[in-house]
Amino acid sequence: MKPFRIIYRSIRDSFKSVLRNFSLSMASIICTTITLILVALAIIVTVNVNYVTKTMEEELTIVAYANKETTSDEINEIETKIKNISGVKEVVYKSKEEWRVEMKNNSPTLKVTLDYLESNPLLDSFVITVEDVEDLAPTARLIREIEHIESASYGEGMVEEIIGVFNIIKTVTIAIVIALVVVTAFLISNTIKLTIFSRRSEIEIMRLVGSSNISIKLPFVFEGFLLGLVGSFIPIIITVYGYIIAYEKLGGTVSFGVIELVNPMPFVLYTSIVLVVIGSVVGMIGSARAVRKYLKI
């Protein structure tokens, strides 16, 4: 079959020309390696930063207190009403009795005070977590409107500030990754362009002896794929081993256990796939575009 023969020969020739143009191939591979290492680092930092902000955000809750005279039926009603608000993830009820026991256990001073009082001065409460932290304020407002609710707060002011900072961090880190990927694409395709520039006479000869454009392009596209693929090996090794070792050495946390790191599995696998895809796809596209320049289409 002719098409298969052309594809087979293109693959064979791409291997041959990587070896025959060894120094240029090495230049492309090294360039790919270095830029992909940077991309890998950026991905690791970004994913971890996002992970930290996400876990911190999950800890942000609304605390709502019911009126002093609320009956247990009314408590159930309130709980259902809160659960029915869209965006509410979880509602945890804590009775005033539970509060009293907990406070007494926590502080001897409070124990004396609370024992002295005849009735329980505390209020029944609900701890509400929401799906999206952006919904904290509107949800708190809706809860306040429910009958028998004394108050509902989520750390107004401070929470908005934290969320604002987190959003900036997320945007900046993702922007850095995208910028790096673009730079990588540019660098890799430029190096491959140089490789092909030095072989423009080869393309000219191919055209003169009657190669169709596609059969001229194919070996170069495979070659670009190969260079990108080989160029992503070292970054992948660094990512997999580097991250696993660092994770184990640090015990999974940074800054005295305050910041938790993303578990290496399957994170390193996904990162490796991203690196291979960036390397090989950019290699292919870069060389296809560079060859196009020397083809009369």
Added chain:
Amino acid sequence: MKFIQIKNCYKVYKNGVTAIADLSLDINKGEFVFVIGASGSGKSTLIKMLYREEKPTKGIVEIGGINVGKIRNRTVYKLRRKLGIVFQDFKLLPKLTVYENVAFALECIGMKSSEIRPKVLKALEHVGLKEKVRSFPNELSGGEQQRVCIARAIVNDPKLLICDEPTGNLDPKTSQEIMNVLDDINKNLGTTIIMATHDKDIVNKMKKRVITLDSGVLFEDHEKGSFKISETI
């Protein structure tokens, strides 16, 4: 039988230079034709139009009934597969062996390896280079490199061989050897050969049809002509 027909052909380059003006020619099957003329006379443009590296601005260039000027860039390769082209600078791939260079032309068109081998060896035998199959171009003399180029051009059994100053870089003795190879191909394989040249001795010796161009215009067309540029132009 008319194999190549050029009718009222003009070629004006983008910079305004008229390379070919109102050229009309007929070349029969199996002919050996020299195209001569001073530098800038339009020889190379004519040759390039034949293998469709350039398109005529006006007029018709027909090879074997196909209007070459109408071929789209995308499908030029179909024409090239039916032609053999020999260049002054050989245009061999330096990193391929002699065998691979010749086989390259057949691999490009997707021929089976089992069919390629006998064809390549036959072509190399024709030019007398069968024992050099494993050499690389830089290990060969100029004449040998040109013979590899000719082998590559004839390996696909083309009906037309276009030669753009094939002896331009060679000494007289080697040039004569190359001409013997070309003459042999013309006589034994029946291939039509069009050769642009500057080489006075060769043209005079071969006694073939000579087309003389002057500033893109057909100046003379002689059966068994000789090299007359210096006297006439």
